[in-house]
Amino acid sequence: MAYKRQIDRLPIPPADAKVHNVTCHYCIVGCGYKAYTWPRNKQGTLSDNAFGIDLGEQQGADGTWVAPSMYNMVKQDGKDVHLAVVPDKECVVNSGLVSIRGGRMAENRPSKVTGTQNQRLSDPIVWRNGVWQPTSWDDALDLVARVTARIITEGSEDDLLLSMFDHGGSAGGYENTWGTGKLYFGSMKIKNARIHNRPGYNSEVHSSRDMGVDELQYRYSDYEVTDTIMIVGANPLETQTNLFLNHMRKGLENGAKFIMVDPRRTVTVNAAEEVAGAENVLHLAIDPGSDMALFNALFTYIVDQGWTDSEFIKNSTFQSGEAVPEDAAHPSGLGSLEYALATCRTSTAEAAEICKVDESDIIKAAEWLAKPKDGERKKAVIAYEKGVIWGNDNYRTVGSIVNIALATGNIGREGGGCCRLGGHQEGYYRPSDAHVGRPATYVDQLLISGGGKVQHIWACDHYKTTLNAAQYKSVHRKRAAMVKDAMDASAAGTREQQVDAIVAAVNAGGLFVVDVDIHHSQIGQNAHVVLPACESNEMNLTSMNGERRLRLSEKYMDRYGNSLPDCLIAAKLAQNMERVLREMGHDDYADQFKGFDWETEEDAFMDGYHGGNPDVTYDRLRAMGNNGVQEPVQGFENGKLVGTDRLYMDGKFTRHGRDDKKALFCAASWRGLQAPGKEQERANHKFWVNNVRANIFWQNQFLDKDNDFIQDRFPYPFIEMNADDMVEIGVNPGDLVEIHNENGSTQGMAYPTDTAARGQVAMVFGSPAGSQGNVVNPGVNELVLPDYKHTWGNIRKLADATPAARSVSFKSKEYTS
Amino acid sequence: MRCKKMVDVGRRQFLRGSAMAAAGAAATTVTGTAAQATPANAQVDYPSGKLANLADLVVNEPLDIEYPDADSPGVLIKLGEAVEGGVGPDGDIVAYSVLCPHKGYQMSYNSDDRTMNCPGHFSRFDVEAGGQQVWGHATQNLPQFTLRVAENGDIFAEGASDLIFGRPSNVL
Ligand code: SF4
Ligand code: FES
Numbered sequence: 001m002a003y004k005r006q007i008d009r010l011p012i013p014p015a016d017a018k019v020h021n022v023t024c025h026y027c028i029v030g031c032g033y034k035a036y037t038w039p040r041n042k043q044g045t046l047s048d049n050a051f052g053i054d055l056g057e058q059q060g061a062d063g064t065w066v067a068p069s070m071y072n073m074v075k076q077d078g079k080d081v082h083l084a085v086v087p088d089k090e091c092v093v094n095s096g097l098v099s100i101r102g103g104r105m106a107e108n109r110p111s112k113v114t115g116t117q118n119q120r121l122s123d124p125i126v127w128r129n130g131v132w133q134p135t136s137w138d139d140a141l142d143l144v145a146r147v148t149a150r151i152i153t154e155g156s157e158d159d160l161l162l163s164m165f166d167h168g169g170s171a172g173g174y175e176n177t178w179g180t181g182k183l184y185f186g187s188m189k190i191k192n193a194r195i196h197n198r199p200g201y202n203s204e205v206h207s208s209r210d211m212g213v214d215e216l217q218y219r220y221s222d223y224e225v226t227d228t229i230m231i232v233g234a235n236p237l238e239t240q241t242n243l244f245l246n247h248m249r250k251g252l253e254n255g256a257k258f259i260m261v262d263p264r265r266t267v268t269v270n271a272a273e274e275v276a277g278a279e280n281v282l283h284l285a286i287d288p289g290s291d292m293a294l295f296n297a298l299f300t301y302i303v304d305q306g307w308t309d310s311e312f313i314k315n316s317t318f319q320s321g322e323a324v325p326e327d328a329a330h331p332s333g334l335g336s337l338e339y340a341l342a343t344c345r346t347s348t349a350e351a352a353e354i355c356k357v358d359e360s361d362i363i364k365a366a367e368w369l370a371k372p373k374d375g376e377r378k379k380a381v382i383a384y385e386k387g388v389i390w391g392n393d394n395y396r397t398v399g400s401i402v403n404i405a406l407a408t409g410n411i412g413r414e415g416g417g418c419c420r421l422g423g424h425q426e427g428y429y430r431p432s433d434a435h436v437g438r439p440a441t442y443v444d445q446l447l448i449s450g451g452g453k454v455q456h457i458w459a460c461d462h463y464k465t466t467l468n469a470a471q472y473k474s475v476h477r478k479r480a481a482m483v484k485d486a487m488d489a490s491a492a493g494t495r496e497q498q499v500d501a502i503v504a505a506v507n508a509g510g511l512f513v514v515d516v517d518i519h520h521s522q523i524g525q526n527a528h529v530v531l532p533a534c535e536s537n538e539m540n541l542t543s544m545n546g547e548r549r550l551r552l553s554e555k556y557m558d559r560y561g562n563s564l565p566d567c568l569i570a571a572k573l574a575q576n577m578e579r580v581l582r583e584m585g586h587d588d589y590a591d592q593f594k595g596f597d598w599e600t601e602e603d604a605f606m607d608g609y610h611g612g613n614p615d616v617t618y619d620r621l622r623a624m625g626n627n628g629v630q631e632p633v634q635g636f637e638n639g640k641l642v643g644t645d646r647l648y649m650d651g652k653f654t655r656h657g658r659d660d661k662k663a664l665f666c667a668a669s670w671r672g673l674q675a676p677g678k679e680q681e682r683a684n685h686k687f688w689v690n691n692v693r694a695n696i697f698w699q700n701q702f703l704d705k706d707n708d709f710i711q712d713r714f715p716y717p718f719i720e721m722n723a724d725d726m727v728e729i730g731v732n733p734g735d736l737v738e739i740h741n742e743n744g745s746t747q748g749m750a751y752p753t754d755t756a757a758r759g760q761v762a763m764v765f766g767s768p769a770g771s772q773g774n775v776v777n778p779g780v781n782e783l784v785l786p787d788y789k790h791t792w793g794n795i796r797k798l799a800d801a802t803p804a805a806r807s808v809s810f811k812s813k814e815y816t817s
Numbered sequence: 818m819r820c821k822k823m824v825d826v827g828r829r830q831f832l833r834g835s836a837m838a839a840a841g842a843a844a845t846t847v848t849g850t851a852a853q854a855t856p857a858n859a860q861v862d863y864p865s866g867k868l869a870n871l872a873d874l875v876v877n878e879p880l881d882i883e884y885p886d887a888d889s890p891g892v893l894i895k896l897g898e899a900v901e902g903g904v905g906p907d908g909d910i911v912a913y914s915v916l917c918p919h920k921g922y923q924m925s926y927n928s929d930d931r932t933m934n935c936p937g938h939f940s941r942f943d944v945e946a947g948g949q950q951v952w953g954h955a956t957q958n959l960p961q962f963t964l965r966v967a968e969n970g971d972i973f974a975e976g977a978s979d980l981i982f983g984r985p986s987n988v989l
């Protein structure tokens with residue numbers, strides 16, 4: 001039985017409610033919301049309220065409505081206040097639209113009154129006497145600093161393994177990437193670092209950048225005025241919801257054609273067909289991992305037909321052969337169009353065979369993308385995401401996509417663009433990471449092979465979101481347990497004795513784990529010190545969205561308990577490191593930890609982002625409201641920040657840092673499944689196990705796992721399966737099944753899906769109740785980009801559907817008109 | 818059945834919005850008792866609205882209803898098989914709001930797979946599973962009306978499980 005809220009009335013915000021600008025802190029789209037707060041003992045009326053409308057009347061479609069999920073009661077300046085977080089109709093990003101994630105911002109705030117998100121950490125906790133015990137910041141950070149300082153002075157900074165978010169929104173943003181970056185890449189030069197979703201410290205789009213093309217160069221309105229939208233390995237209706245609904249949809253309504261490249265049919269394809277008509281939608285359901293062959297064929301065909309933009313190519317791209325040779329840091333050579341095409345050249349017939357799609361469909365795609373219309377160049381937006389970023393041969397495949405956009409002059413122009421769609425928002429401002437090197441260290445493998453002695457984790461949960469997760473977890477738990485045992489044995493001793501015991505344990509192969517997070521995560525179960533962070537709106541936070549739109553999302557509530565913004569945790573940790581190092585007699589080293597005397601997140605912003613972008617301040621951003629300003633900021637005129645509609649409008653490409661400002665093409669050479677072990681895994685198993693997202697969950701469900709509405713719908717991770725495959729292995733809807741292969745096993749709930757091809761299943765990523773990463777092999781590309789998407793396994797039934805699973809709907813997710 | 822054509826008519830009327838709303842406020846269309854305008858109770862006082870008689874229902878053919886007042890369109894469906902929350906002698910009668918709890922577009926019924934489907938942004942809800950959102954953007958399941966069947970077969974709505982789109986209170 002579906003979850004019922006049993007709410008039939010909500011408090012009304014009064015006309016004098018406080019109003020705060022909010023950028024949704026979940027996905028990359030960054031929709032605008034207004035947060036209304038008002039005292040607990042006050043309320044508006046049907047006729048006199050904050051919305052200025054007569055709420056006594058039924059509101060029509062698209063009318064203002066506060067859903068129960070948009071309401072909560074939170075603390076503000078120490079007092080309980082009502083909170084309503086409502087989509088902003090004036091925000092150009094979402095125009096008042098709300099997604100199933102953003103519409104739950106309010107109910108996903110911690111509240112002592114309504115009992116929501118009481119899983120949030122309120123105080124630092126330390127492993128003591130066999131359990132976690134709460135303590136003060138001073139006590140917890142003293143222990144972290146003493147152990148860390150001992151390890152990196154007795155050994156080196158390479159003994160510190162670092163897992164660190166690099167994104168905006170949520171708990172990221174310019175303030176927090178700067179705070180952590182200044183500590184680990186400024187005061188220290190930590191080399192063995194990785195990012196929340198990949199096992200090294202590297203770009204997910206190295207090749208696009210090396211070609212001179214930043215991966216977020218367009219603006220969302222380009223979708224509305226283009227001729228063709230091509231989406232590769234992405235499912236924007238689910239994962240960039242209001243980008244699809246408010247921008248791509250308008251493009252389709254204006255007559256754009258839609259190409260989807262994805263082995264799986266998704267709700268995005270269905271919705272595009274509804275809006276544009278099936279005849280204007282082309283779904284290229286390619287064989288998993290064969291993307292590059294398709295794009296090479298499109299590139300070849302477009303060039304051979306003469307559908308390229310020769311002026312653009314002449315003026316804006318490199319002209320004379322090879323510019324960058326293939327080497328250890330560049331998995332393919334880069335250079336002129338002719339140079340790249342010599343390698344990329346693929347006929348449509350060859351691609352049809354590799355990709356297992358009709359040759360005529362490949363030609364149709366080329367025509368939709370580039371065949372001139374009434375003698376005019378076609379405009380096309382091409383966007384890609386995890387299907388290739390987490391896919392086969394990342395560097396070359398991304399390069400093969402950007403080749404098409406460059407050849408057709410679709411970058412830096414209205415109605416064009418070649419961008420990643422993105423996951424989180426962005427908000428990266430850190431000192432140089434050049435010391436990390438390229439290729440970066442494969443940090444997970446280092447940890448698994450016994451490397452590293454102390455690990456600092458910032459808002460990452462590798463239990464749910466890394467590859468080769470089964471092995472990672474097993475080693476991590478064992479190494480952390482050695483330290484727990486040492487701590488238990490020395491619990492009654494002095495701090496010094498305890499640090500000695502910990503250092504002895506890590507020297508014997510243990511790992512001392514410090515975890516900074518908003519809740520006690522799965523990997524946090526292995527931690528020895530857990531430090532409580534806060535989220536956006538419990539602090540002020542700046543981020544930019546997928547069209548580089550920078551906003552200040554304002555603080556409207558108190559931090560939960562003693563939690564702190566990540567930037568201030570980093571600052572406190574730096575201060576403790578300075579103190580301890582000085583005590584230890586390392587004065588010079590201690591001096592490197594100066595410069596963290598921040599009181600607020602704004603101080604961190606001014607020290608970091610503002611330092612590099614002197615026009616930008618909190619006050620000015622606040623005045624720019626939910627529409628903000630598109631980066632890079634060019635100046636401040638007439639009381640407004642002046643931004644940039646899209647990058648490279650002057651035809652000069654800069655992302656690679658080349659003096660000639662010419663874009664490069666990528667010599668993308670097809671080599672089948674690139675990552676080690678993948679071809680063998682495919683040969684040995686029955687099912688391709690796709691790793692997919694669903695609109696209902698934000699990220700790895702770190703908040704949603706505590707949300708009744710969400711857990712009622714999917715009590716276990718769904719595994720979409722063809723019904724005939726289910727019959728063959730004797731599985732009914734909702735039954736618990738296990739996916740297994742040489743890497744490990746994971747489990748979920750079978751969800752019959754008539755659009756799923758036989759032999760292909762799609763499991764939702766990052767679930768706390770079944771990590772898809774357990775069965776992903778350790779294979780990466782030359783630059784340590786993982787291939788989560790290409791996993792094969794066998795499936796067996798574990799158990800009949802539980803009562804929770806039996807009450808779930810197993811109907812098709814596709815809208816029917 | 819709330820066929821596509823009817824939905825379009827319904828939607829046009831609906832979008833005309835407020836003028837109609839005022840006229841129809843606080844009364845069910847059929848034999849409803851007037852809603853109480855006394856918000857002092859902790860719980861909203863729902864009107865009891867007669868929706869239909871058992872004899873009016875044909876399996877899998879939804880009947881258009883309005884509850885708790887004329888501005889809140891819904892459907893009453895006899896499913897033919899008992900479902901959780903279903904009433905009537907066969908335990909198979911359910912009723913829901915048809916205003917999508919995402920942005921309030923009016924939905925239509927797919928009798929093949931027994932879902933309510935929203936033309937607004939493609940959400941869909943399972944009428945056999947308590948109005949659970951199968952897929953979509955709403956942050957709640959479909960408001961389901963609490964039903965009572967009288968001895969003479971008259972079916973009454975007397976409550977709702979969730980807040981209806983476009984109102985701060987289910988009874989205005
Ligand atoms: S589309 Fe993304 S940014 Fe917008 S409301 Fe949903 S989760 Fe938030
Ligand atoms: S109004 Fe129904 S999906 Fe948006």
